[in-house]
Amino acid sequence: MLSMGGEQVEQAVASCVAALRPAVDRDWEAVRARGLEWDCRRTAEHIAGCLLAYAGQLAGRARDAYVPFEITLGGTDDGLDRADNAGLLHVIETTGALLAATVRTTPRxxxxxxxxxxxxxxxxxxAAMGVAETLLHTYDVTRGLGLPYEPPAELCEGVLAGIFPHVRPGPAAWPTLLWAxxxxxxxxxxxxxxxxxxxxxxxxxxxxxxQGISPASARDLSLGGDGGFDWAGGGPYQGTRDAAGMLMKAYEAGTHRPEWGVFALVRREDGRAVGGLGFHGSPDEDGRAEIGYDLVEAARGQGYATEAVRALAEWALARDGVRALFATVDRxxxxxxxxxxxxxxxxxxxxEEQLAYERS
Known part of the structure; x- marks a missing residue:
């Protein structure tokens, strides 16, 4: 299961260009993309626009809205020759390269x-959104043009595990992504x-x-990896790995709800993870949810756990239908x-062995 990065963006763009290049001499504006109101040309332009927009959001550190710009291909109004389909594919390659480079150079x-x-x-x-836009809209265009297309399975699996954590995996990743x-x-x-x-x-x-842990990160943690985090003190602690394993079981069963999952506790000062904190599942029918947490040994005794538990509790208790949080602790x-x-x-x-604590 891949985590999404620059390499995956490049692979998705390469699969798009390879699928569409055999049809560059056809009139893409005369054919509607399957399932969309757009024609195939407009849909391909949308792929490039998404890749550029996502690179702009990251590079510009946009906080509250989209950066107010869009891509415009050469045309008669600006004195340039109108980009043909081959030129449009070059634009997709270029905007994909921009997103891949931005992802690689942006701190986690x-x-x-x-x-x-x-x-x-x-x-x-x-990165995952850029890959998803590329794969899915390439599919729309190829279906409209009658071209074959099936992207690499590992890209589809990575998209599902990265930004569709609420979707139960199917027997094959590409059909599951299309269904989802x-x-x-x-x-x-x-x-x-x-x-x-x-x-x-x-x-x-x-x-x-x-920081919420995705199924892709959870699987890596459960198998002994770092989940994509830079851990302090040789972490993570075993409790975080066990929680990641529980998250993976919920994901595979289709019961995982991302906001009620597991979080890595990351220090602002150095970007290093010092522990894990999360829920044992979504709130029950009475609006109660159980939490658990741990810290790497090097980070204990500094108030990090208290700070994290308080922040999570305040967020959870502000959700509709949540009445109480509880935790059990060895005596x-x-x-x-x-x-x-x-x-x-x-x-x-x-x-005799444990105490129960509750906050409402």
């Missing part, structure tokens, strides 16, 4: 504006008429950011008990 912690669903995305999110975006059918699943992708949620705290783990107390949790029972 940078977030830029994208409206859905949490109003920001990081470099992996913009209303472009195909999957046996046993209802047709999709409305869809969206989901960038990871990032929550601010004082000295930390709580012998007094440091963790103090964390919960400082974060506004109160004792709510227990047994």
């Amino acid at each position: 912690e940078v977030r830029a504006f994208h409206p859905y669903p949490f109003r920001s995305a990081g470099r992996e999110g913009f 975006t209303g472009r195909g059918e999957l046996p046993g699943r209802a047709p999709v008429t409305e869809w969206h992708w989901s960038n990871t949620l990032v929550l601010p705290a004082d000295r930390l950011t709580l 012998a783990n007094t440091p963790s008990q103090r964390v919960l107390g400082r974060a506004g949790f109160r004792k709510a029972g227990g047994d």
Whole structure:
């Protein structure tokens, strides 16, 4: 399962150009792209526009809106010869190269504006969105022109795991991505008429950011990798790996909800991850959700856990339908008990081995 980066953007663009180049001598404006109101020419121009826009968002560090610019191909109004289809493919290659370079040179912690669903995305999110736009609209154009097209399976798998974490994986990634975006059918699943992708949620705290972990990162963590994070103190702690494994099981079962998943605790001062924090699942029918957390040993005793738990609790309790959060702690783990107390949790029972804490 690939994490999305510059290399994946380049691969997606290469698959697009290879699929469309055999038809450069045809009239793309005379044929509608399959499933769209646009013709094939306009759809191909849209691919280039998306790639450029995503590069601009990241490079410009856009915070609250799209950077107000768009791509215009040469035409009679500006005194240039109108770009033919071969020229349009060159533009797609160029804008893809711009996005790939921007992704490679943007620090991991940078977030830029994208409206859905949490109003920001990081470099992996913009790479995944660029790949998705390229693959899906190449499909639309090739279907309109009657050309064969099937992108590399690993790209489709990476897109699904990166920005479709709420979609249960299917037996094959490309048909699943087409189904998830209303472009195909999957046996046993209802047709999709409305869809969206989901960038990871990032929550601010004082000295930390709580960065949502995608299924792609979770799988790497569960298998002993770093999940794409720079961990302090030789981390992560085993609890974070176990939580990542639980996230993967939920993803594979189709029950994962990104905002109720697992977060890496990343220090603002150096961009290093110092722990993990998250939910054991979505809130139950009574509006209650369980949390768990850990820190690498080198980061303990500095208030990071309290800061993170408080930030997550305040965010969660502000959601509609959430009434309470709870956590269980070993009776012998007094440091963790103090964390919960400082974060506004109160004792709510227990047994011989564990104490229960709750905040509402």
